[in-house]
Amino acid sequence: MQKKSFLAGVGVLILGLLLVFATRKAPAGNEAVTDQADDSVVTTPTTKPATVTDQVATSVTITAGDKPKTDTASTSNYTDGTYTATGAYTAPSGAEEIGVALTLKNGVITAVTVTPVSANPVSSKFQTTVASNISVIVVGKSIDELNVTNVSGSSLTPVGFNDAIAKIKAEAKA
Amino acid sequence: MLLPKLKLKPKPNVERALITFEAIGTSWSIELLQEVSFDARLQLEKKIHDRIEMFDQAYSRFRSDSLVTQMAREAGEYQLPVDGEMLIKLYQDLYRLTDGAFTPLIGQVLVDAGYDAEYSLKPTGKIASPPAWDHVIDWRGSTLVLKAPALLDFGAAGKGYLVDLIAQLIEAEGVCAFTINAGGDIVCRGAEPVRVALEDPNDTTQAIGVAAISNQSICGSAGNRRAWGPYHHTIHPQTLTSPRHILATWVIAESGLLADALATCLLFVTPEVLQKVYTFDYVILYADGRAERSLTAPVELFLA
Numbered sequence: 001m002q003k004k005s006f007l008a009g010v011g012v013l014i015l016g017l018l019l020v021f022a023t024r025k026a027p028a029g030n031e032a033v034t035d036q037a038d039d040s041v042v043t044t045p046t047t048k049p050a051t052v053t054d055q056v057a058t059s060v061t062i063t064a065g066d067k068p069k070t071d072t073a074s075t076s077n078y079t080d081g082t083y084t085a086t087g088a089y090t091a092p093s094g095a096e097e098i099g100v101a102l103t104l105k106n107g108v109i110t111a112v113t114v115t116p117v118s119a120n121p122v123s124s125k126f127q128t129t130v131a132s133n134i135s136v137i138v139v140g141k142s143i144d145e146l147n148v149t150n151v152s153g154s155s156l157t158p159v160g161f162n163d164a165i166a167k168i169k170a171e172a173k174a
Numbered sequence: 175m176l177l178p179k180l181k182l183k184p185k186p187n188v189e190r191a192l193i194t195f196e197a198i199g200t201s202w203s204i205e206l207l208q209e210v211s212f213d214a215r216l217q218l219e220k221k222i223h224d225r226i227e228m229f230d231q232a233y234s235r236f237r238s239d240s241l242v243t244q245m246a247r248e249a250g251e252y253q254l255p256v257d258g259e260m261l262i263k264l265y266q267d268l269y270r271l272t273d274g275a276f277t278p279l280i281g282q283v284l285v286d287a288g289y290d291a292e293y294s295l296k297p298t299g300k301i302a303s304p305p306a307w308d309h310v311i312d313w314r315g316s317t318l319v320l321k322a323p324a325l326l327d328f329g330a331a332g333k334g335y336l337v338d339l340i341a342q343l344i345e346a347e348g349v350c351a352f353t354i355n356a357g358g359d360i361v362c363r364g365a366e367p368v369r370v371a372l373e374d375p376n377d378t379t380q381a382i383g384v385a386a387i388s389n390q391s392i393c394g395s396a397g398n399r400r401a402w403g404p405y406h407h408t409i410h411p412q413t414l415t416s417p418r419h420i421l422a423t424w425v426i427a428e429s430g431l432l433a434d435a436l437a438t439c440l441l442f443v444t445p446e447v448l449q450k451v452y453t454f455d456y457v458i459l460y461a462d463g464r465a466e467r468s469l470t471a472p473v474e475l476f477l478a
Contacts, residue, residue: 133466134469135464136478137477138464138477138478139476141381144379146381148370150355150371151370152393153373154394155400156399160199161293
């Protein structure tokens with residue numbers, strides 16, 4: 001389930017771009033997560049990704065370098081670390097590329113760097129706008145099934161408020 | 175005859191004390207993740223209750239003996255409690271940043287909508303936009319001058335702030351690992367990250383995601399509980415309506431004060447407006463089922 005939502009999360013992250021190549025950057029074993037803090041770092045793959053035209057990505061494939069997790073502290077199928085990828089897409093101006101680096105810790109994306117690679121000024125603006133937040137459609141999952149210690153939402157109401165609501169409803173029915 | 179179940183002796187682990195109670199109109203749960211003696215725990219509980227009472231007596235518009243209720247009756251110069259300056263400063267800064275949408279003068283609006291001290295929940299029919307800050311409030315450091323009587327409401331940030339103050343109190347008592355959850359506004363301290371479910375306002379048995387926070391605060395704001403007629407407890411001072419396009423917001427920030435305040439601000443302005451000044455992460459759940467998140471939010475959203 002976690003693998004599926006991670007893949008889907010990455011897919012949506014790219015927002016319509018198709019990831020064709022991924023390189024695992026973090027070293028294997030128990031080393032600490034590398035922090036991709038520098039926004040100006042441009043990650044370049046060692047092989048040129050294929051250009052894809054006329055497609056909106058509905059899924060993402062992460063290949064190569066993935067190993068089953070051996071560290072028992074993590075509950076994720078993916079080893080902690082930084083994953084980099086370059087997406088290729090077609091803008092009206094032609095083929096474009098966009099770089100993405102994700103830091104994964106225990107199954108949660110903890111850092112994302114989207115690096116505009118475009119030289120085209122229109123695409124650069126679009127890539128910068130795309131990079132500031134992510135929008136996804138969400139669904140609910142039963143809280144009982146989640147391994148959580150706390151819940152955050154609107155404040156639980158006191159008896160007085162609940163009584164008032166009940167009274168109003170009763171009056172409305174009368 | 176049934177034999178009693180044999181319980182294996184549990185591995186010795188840290189005693190986790192859970193302190194729960196009702197205060198300031200909601201449910202509190204404080205988990206101490208550090209061994210605390212029975213006496214120390216009792217002492218700590220008393221200090222926590224005293225501190226909450228002190229805060230409530232200053233800032234609650236729901237009690238007749240509070241400073242805020244006094245201010246609603248009479249103009250004049252009022253001495254702020256020591257913790258008041260930081261609260262008023264943030265309110266003033268956010269008032270300016272949101273062009274007046276975030277305002278402590280919302281108190282009368284809430285009352286006229288029906289959310290008064292008695293919970294009558296019946297609109298008075300007199301609801302009107304509040305006056306501008308400078309028309310009524312003159313903040314002078316440790317004193318607050320009201321040029322006219324005004325019902326101030328600090329609900330948008332007060333609870334988050336109080337959680338910070340209680341966190342400081344617990345740390346002062348030598349407990350460094352704990353989680354405070356006051357009705358969904360959470361502050362945690364300690365080495366272990368805390369997993370927090372983001373409650374689905376449409377179905378409170380469910381969550382739309384999980385946040386993992388560490389020595390931070392997460393505060394949530396939603397209109398699903400305190401709702402009556404056309405309103406819920408957040409009302410825009412200019413439109414005089416409760417926002418409906420957003421169902422819930424969550425902010426992860428350094429302090430409960432900031433997280434709580436910004437969670438409300440996100441109902442009125444876009445994140446970019448606030449990001450000009452403040453560092454924070456967020457999730458916004460829209461009425462159409464879309465959730466927007468900041469890139470670095472330590473959050474996993476459950477995708478459709």
